[in-house]
Amino acid sequence: MSIFYLIHAPFAIDERLDQWRACCDMKKAGKTRFVGLANYRESHIAEIKNAGLPMPDANQIELHPWFQRPELISFLRRKNISIIAYSSLLPLANWRGKPGQNSGKPDDMKLEGMALDSSxxxxxxxxxxxxxxxxxxxxxxxxxxxxxxxxxxxxxxENLDLQHFIIDDQDMAAFDVMDRGDGVAWHAGDPSSGL
Ligand SMILES: NC(=O)c1ccc[n+]([C@@H]2O[C@H](COP(=O)([O-])OP(=O)(O)OC[C@H]3O[C@@H](n4cnc5c(N)ncnc54)[C@H](OP(=O)(O)O)[C@@H]3O)[C@@H](O)[C@H]2O)c1
Structure with missing residues (x-):
């Protein structure tokens, strides 16, 4: 039995609902404990709801201070869908390689992370x-x-050692205004369907 089974992306336009039905069947049959999605936007999840299918346990999405997705986050919260962040470390200068190395992150963003006075x-x-x-x-x-x-x-x-400090409210508010509104690791759009 697997713990969690995710659909990686909403690209299969014609088979998207069938894929989700198959996930729900796996959960029903006890083959996995949780089923979820990745890179789904509000419209893709609404499609599942409109088809009368069970809601996912989680949606795994690109999320970091430069891409905070407030509308999608509040939608997922309203639907009680857990949020799994990926590429949390994207603002680091060395994220998936140094400048000049192909990582999907533009070099100017990498150089920005190298500044000694970065926020x-x-x-x-x-x-x-x-x-x-x-x-x-x-x-x-x-x-x-x-x-x-x-x-x-x-x-x-180091990444597991996070219990000994708390970011205060003032600094959490400072993060709020860092949102640049666009994905880097994964483009927020869905070129396959226009949804
Ligand atoms: N569902 C999806 O579509 C999707 C998309 C992307 C990623 N993911 C998943 O999300 C997870 C995270 O992947 P990610 O690569 O996007 O992002 P990430 O974990 O945010 O960043 C990984 C990068 O950060 C570096 N790094 C990690 N810890 C560090 C530390 N303490 N100090 C300095 N550098 C550090 C790593 O280098 P080193 O390895 O050299 O330490 C690597 O270059 C993976 O499990 C991936 O499979 C899912």
């Missing part, structure tokens, strides 16, 4: 934590599950 560096220094810890804690304090990826054991420990 994340300054705020992380205030709490005596790393920028990665600050970004992950932001996600947790927003109520999201986070799933950072690293190939390095010491960074893995």
């Amino acid at each position: 994340f560096k300054m705020m992380a220094a205030k709490y005596s934590v790393t920028e990665a810890q600050l970004l992950l804690k932001w996600g947790l304090q927003k109520g999201y599950a986070v799933l950072p990826k690293t190939v390095d054991e010491s960074r893995m420990r």
Whole structure:
């Protein structure tokens, strides 16, 4: 039995509802504990609801201070769908590689993260934590599950060590105005359907 089964993206226009029906059947048959989606927007989830199918347990989406998706977040909360953040560490200068390395993140954003006076560096220094810890804690304090990826054991420990500090209300408010309204790791749109 698997714990969680997710549909990676809403691209299969004609089969999208059938895919979701199959997930719900797997859960009903006890083959997985939870079923969910990734990269689904409000319209895709509304499609599931309009078809009278069970709602997903979670939606896994790109979420970090530069891409905060307030409308989608409040929609998911209203529908009681858990939110799983991915690419939480995207603002880091080294996210998926240095400038010049192909990661899907533009070089100017990478260089921005290298600035010694970047807001994340300054705020992380205030709490005596790393920028990665600050970004992950932001996600947790927003109520999201986070799933950072690293190939390095010491960074893995660092990413798990988040209990000893709390970002204060003033700094959480400072994060609120950092939203740039656009995805980097995954484009927010759905080119396959126009939905
Ligand atoms: N559902 C979807 O469509 C979707 C899309 C994208 C990602 N995901 C999932 O989300 C998870 C996160 O993936 P992600 O790659 O997008 O983003 P991420 O976890 O936000 O960032 C990973 C990058 O950050 C670096 N890193 C990790 N911890 C660090 C630390 N403490 N200090 C400095 N650098 C650190 C990693 O380098 P090192 O490895 O060298 O440490 C890597 O370059 C993965 O499990 C992935 O499968 C899902």
